[in-house]
Amino acid sequence: MGYGDELMLSGLVKKAYDHLGRPVALGRYGKNYLEKECLWGEVFDNNPKIDRNPGIGARWIHEVKGNRPYIDYYSTQLRTDGKVSYKTYHPEPGEIFFTEEELEKYPEYEGYIYIEPNVKGSFGGNKDWGFEKWQKVVESCPFKFVQGRGRRLGGVAQVETKTFRDACALLRRCSFFVGTDGGLHHAAAALGKRAVVVWGGLVGPRSLGYDFHINLRGEGVQDCGSSRPCEHCRAAMDKVSIETVLRGVEEMYNAESIKAP
Numbered sequence: 001m002g003y004g005d006e007l008m009l010s011g012l013v014k015k016a017y018d019h020l021g022r023p024v025a026l027g028r029y030g031k032n033y034l035e036k037e038c039l040w041g042e043v044f045d046n047n048p049k050i051d052r053n054p055g056i057g058a059r060w061i062h063e064v065k066g067n068r069p070y071i072d073y074y075s076t077q078l079r080t081d082g083k084v085s086y087k088t089y090h091p092e093p094g095e096i097f098f099t100e101e102e103l104e105k106y107p108e109y110e111g112y113i114y115i116e117p118n119v120k121g122s123f124g125g126n127k128d129w130g131f132e133k134w135q136k137v138v139e140s141c142p143f144k145f146v147q148g149r150g151r152r153l154g155g156v157a158q159v160e161t162k163t164f165r166d167a168c169a170l171l172r173r174c175s176f177f178v179g180t181d182g183g184l185h186h187a188a189a190a191l192g193k194r195a196v197v198v199w200g201g202l203v204g205p206r207s208l209g210y211d212f213h214i215n216l217r218g219e220g221v222q223d224c225g226s227s228r229p230c231e232h233c234r235a236a237m238d239k240v241s242i243e244t245v246l247r248g249v250e251e252m253y254n255a256e257s258i259k260a261p
């Protein structure tokens, strides 16, 4: 399960906790407490709303692997092209509970914009807007940007983040997030941060986006659900221009600086 899925699951944990008034157990899909299979991932560390030793009577929330609420499994099964059909879904912003130590990290990046030009995982490159285009965005703005580990953009500060949580601790200091859809836009939502998110042809904000983010997608682009290199996805990314992203970043910068004390 990826970080985005873990974060969306932490949103479901929050909802269940609010409803029940007590911690819930996290189960592996298709298993139950008799099989003693609890799910864990770094996103859930330190989360007091999760019951780590569930016994009889525990309430279970199940992981989303094989059970993803934004995938239409029925229609996916009927397809013969090996692609995925997505549903309309509104993810509940998740939660990350930082340790005292994590909360003290990276004060020097307060007010920076967190930018992520790198794409994790494969998806056939279909989530990659293009490193050079991100470079142009940075060069056309007077703002201070920081990024985590990975290929570094010129003119951008970099922190060699050790883990995803570490990246989230850095993001917590920043005013907002800029990048493509992935773990960090879900992290931004979990931290109550806004984001400028570039979407390609694989899946769109209708399924995995948050309304309080600026979601940029080429006009008329439909989801194709392909995780293989795809011409349609390449063309979908090319429809999001550097100017459009720049405008999004500037708009958000202005909105966030008004809010800042």
Ligand SMILES: [Zn+2]
Pocket (backbone or CB within 6 Å): 201, 202, 224, 225, 226, 230, 231, 232, 233, 234
């Ligand atoms: Zn495609």
